[in-house]
Amino acid sequence: MQKFTILTSVAAPLRETHLDTDVIFPARFLLLPDKKGLGEQLFNERRTNRTGEGPRFVLDTPPFDKAQILVTGNAFGTGSSREQAVWALADFGIRCVIAASFGEIFFANCVKNGVLAIVLDEAAHEAVMKESESGRPLTIDLAAAQIRFEDGTTLAFDIDPHRKRTLLEGLDEIGLILTDDGDEIAAFEARQRAEKPWLYLSDEQVAVLRQP
Amino acid sequence: MTGKTLYDKVWDSHVVKQYDDGSALLYIDRHLVQEVSSPQAFDGLVEAGRPMRRPDKHIAVADHAVPTRLRHLPMPDGLASRQVSRLMRNVEKFGVPYIDMNDRRHGIVHVIGPELGFTLPGVTLVCGDSHTSTHGAFGAIAFGIGASECETVFATQALRQRKQKRMRVWLDGSLGVGVSVKDIILALIAKIGTGGGFGYAIEYAGSAVAELSMEARMTLCNMTIEAGSRVGMVAVDGTTMDYVKGRPLAPAGELWERAVAEWRDLRSDDDAEFDREIRLDVSQIAPHVSWGTTPEETVPVTGQVPDPAAEPDPARRARLQKSIDYMGLAPNTPLRDIAIDRVFIGSCTNGRIEDLRKAASVVEGRRVAAGVSGIVVPGSASVRIQAEAEGLDRIFKDAGFEWRDSGCSMCVAMNDDRLAEGERCASTSNRNFEGRQGKGGRTHLMSPEMAAAAAVMGRLADVRQLKG
Numbered sequence: 001m002q003k004f005t006i007l008t009s010v011a012a013p014l015r016e017t018h019l020d021t022d023v024i025f026p027a028r029f030l031l032l033p034d035k036k037g038l039g040e041q042l043f044n045e046r047r048t049n050r051t052g053e054g055p056r057f058v059l060d061t062p063p064f065d066k067a068q069i070l071v072t073g074n075a076f077g078t079g080s081s082r083e084q085a086v087w088a089l090a091d092f093g094i095r096c097v098i099a100a101s102f103g104e105i106f107f108a109n110c111v112k113n114g115v116l117a118i119v120l121d122e123a124a125h126e127a128v129m130k131e132s133e134s135g136r137p138l139t140i141d142l143a144a145a146q147i148r149f150e151d152g153t154t155l156a157f158d159i160d161p162h163r164k165r166t167l168l169e170g171l172d173e174i175g176l177i178l179t180d181d182g183d184e185i186a187a188f189e190a191r192q193r194a195e196k197p198w199l200y201l202s203d204e205q206v207a208v209l210r211q212p
Numbered sequence: 213m214t215g216k217t218l219y220d221k222v223w224d225s226h227v228v229k230q231y232d233d234g235s236a237l238l239y240i241d242r243h244l245v246q247e248v249s250s251p252q253a254f255d256g257l258v259e260a261g262r263p264m265r266r267p268d269k270h271i272a273v274a275d276h277a278v279p280t281r282l283r284h285l286p287m288p289d290g291l292a293s294r295q296v297s298r299l300m301r302n303v304e305k306f307g308v309p310y311i312d313m314n315d316r317r318h319g320i321v322h323v324i325g326p327e328l329g330f331t332l333p334g335v336t337l338v339c340g341d342s343h344t345s346t347h348g349a350f351g352a353i354a355f356g357i358g359a360s361e362c363e364t365v366f367a368t369q370a371l372r373q374r375k376q377k378r379m380r381v382w383l384d385g386s387l388g389v390g391v392s393v394k395d396i397i398l399a400l401i402a403k404i405g406t407g408g409g410f411g412y413a414i415e416y417a418g419s420a421v422a423e424l425s426m427e428a429r430m431t432l433c434n435m436t437i438e439a440g441s442r443v444g445m446v447a448v449d450g451t452t453m454d455y456v457k458g459r460p461l462a463p464a465g466e467l468w469e470r471a472v473a474e475w476r477d478l479r480s481d482d483d484a485e486f487d488r489e490i491r492l493d494v495s496q497i498a499p500h501v502s503w504g505t506t507p508e509e510t511v512p513v514t515g516q517v518p519d520p521a522a523e524p525d526p527a528r529r530a531r532l533q534k535s536i537d538y539m540g541l542a543p544n545t546p547l548r549d550i551a552i553d554r555v556f557i558g559s560c561t562n563g564r565i566e567d568l569r570k571a572a573s574v575v576e577g578r579r580v581a582a583g584v585s586g587i588v589v590p591g592s593a594s595v596r597i598q599a600e601a602e603g604l605d606r607i608f609k610d611a612g613f614e615w616r617d618s619g620c621s622m623c624v625a626m627n628d629d630r631l632a633e634g635e636r637c638a639s640t641s642n643r644n645f646e647g648r649q650g651k652g653g654r655t656h657l658m659s660p661e662m663a664a665a666a667a668v669m670g671r672l673a674d675v676r677q678l679k680g
């Protein structure tokens with residue numbers, strides 16, 4: 001997984017709340033087979049004017065079309081668990097999303113893809129939103145857990161230590177579990193099987209299940 | 213020592229390892245696999261050259277993208293058929309049990325898991341789908357995960373998780389005539405908001421819950437995710453046992469007795485403590501209908517579209533205006549004056565036999581209004597077969613509804629069942645997000661009875677006025 005250490009970029013201000021994953025990545029595109037290229041469909045319905053004259057969606061408006069940070073309101077990424085919402089953001093180039101609150105599954109999906117999701121309280125959130133709207137770049141320093149403005153203003157953010165380490169080191173979580181905890185999983189299974197055998201399908205049950 | 217909540221009991225019995233930072237490695241007993249969230253998870257295994265740890269802990273089914281008519285024909289070539297064949301190739305390769313769309317056991321993951329007895333009391337169950345909360349109706353910890361976590365479960369049968377805070381929602385009193393559990397959950401979401409459950413596992417308790425059937429409890433837990441919580445649970449009681457007994461994958465004989473002895477304890481202890489408690493008197497709840505584009509934008513059917521001008525907070529005012537514009541409504545319009553074009557009865561929220569019975573009881577002897585088209589999509593083949601045995605299909609067809617095969621259908625519009633731009637739909641599904649039922653489509657969420665009433669009246673309607 002791609003590491004996340006320090007990122008400096010303009011931040012796209014998206015002053016909206018309740019942007020659910022259906023808005024971030026509409027369901028009909030879930031049929032697309034690859035992760036690559038999904039940035040095309042990011043916020044598809046909002047991006048009706050991508051290159052023409054007149055008002056455009058913030059991610060199609062320079063300099064924010066190159067933004068690697070997205071700043072948005074509360075309840076971002078609620079709804080469907082589709083990881084495509086994160087893949088599409090990442091494919092577009094977004095490495096960090098800052099919001100007042102997140103849908104929980106979306107939040108969990110971010111870290112799996114090297115995307116840093118930051119929750120800020122109201123005052124800090126508004127300050128970051130204003131700074132983004134100015135078009136001045138922000139710096140996100142994950143090791144220090146800080147957001148820095150060009151003028152030197154520094155805001156701290158909270159991050160769970162495991163999530164932080166996973167991002168900083170670009171850890172392969174599955175590999176870690178397999179090497180560090182594989183024996184414990186096997187021991188747990190043996191114990192559970194002895195105590196609660198009904199949790200393990202019998203051969204006959206599996207056979208019935210496999211019968212068309 | 214204080215007692216334990218139901219959530220704590222199930223959690224504690226699945227901890228493989230406790231980490232220093234407070235998170236735990238949780239063993240996962242059951243994994244439901246569908247075509248949309250699994251391809252990248254299977255690919256991940258292949259790329260890393262990892263085996264699947266236990267193929268017998270998974271069941272796969274294609275429910276989102278499959279057509280709901282002409283199923284005996286091959287699916288027309290396209291992205292949907294390719295997604296379904298990709299799932300078939302993957303399950304074949306990894307030896308995962310698979311249920312074909314023409315199998316009598318086919319259906320939406322959250323309908324067939326319980327039907328098969330794959331969902332059992334006290335298990336941990338996951339699926340790459342947010343409505344996995346449904347299975348919490350069985351006193352299970354069941355939650356939705358993303359594709360990366362599906363891959364983790366394939367490879368390790370475990371997930372690193374943090375324990376949630378606990379919220380208890382007390383539901384007391386008896387439901388009025390024409391009011392259903394869908395109205396309870398919509399009223400709860402309207403009250404606490406789509407973020408009200410962030411960080412919590414919710415347990416539903418109280419006399420009204422004890423009276424609910426398993427189907428109704430599933431509806432309740434299903435939409436818990438719309439209140440922001442990944443986990444919704446109900447304690448195990450006689451109703452739970454009666455439902456589970458005799459299911460193909462449920463324990464039988466001596467094992468059944470042993471399991472039941474354990475399951476009896478799957479309830480919160482009397483002195484268990486919760487971080488938050490909410491009480492709702494369900495006898496005060498009227499049928500609810502969503503008017504906007506998030507499930508919290510829901511009001512009693514006797515109400516009206518809100519007026520943004522009356523909202524002092526600028527951010528909230530902007531949000532209301534956005535929803536009103538998308539929905540093509542005018543402020544202060546009484547809900548019952550809103551005409552509809554389409555009706556969808558189905559989904560993992562309301563596609564079970566009880567739901568179809570209730571809708572049919574409203575439709576019987578009536579006709580779908582002129583200019584309105586409606587489809588009824590059973591949540592599973594076994595629901596369809598049962599409904600046909602009871603003659604419900606005839607009632608729907610006689611009224612002018614189309615009667616379909618099982619699947620997600622117009623809940624998510626990934627097959628060919630979808631709204632056209634600007635069309636307005638009375639829907640028994642769970643999400644009224646922009647574009648959810650098709651690009652530019654407008655969704656009003658409600659119960660099966662209310663959707664049936666809307667179909668007959670051609671507009672949003674109060675089923676209580678129709679019934680008498």
Ligand code: SF4
Nearest residue numbers: 343559560620623624
């Ligand atoms: S019926 Fe709708 S909500 Fe339920 S699993 Fe299918 S798409 Fe998801």
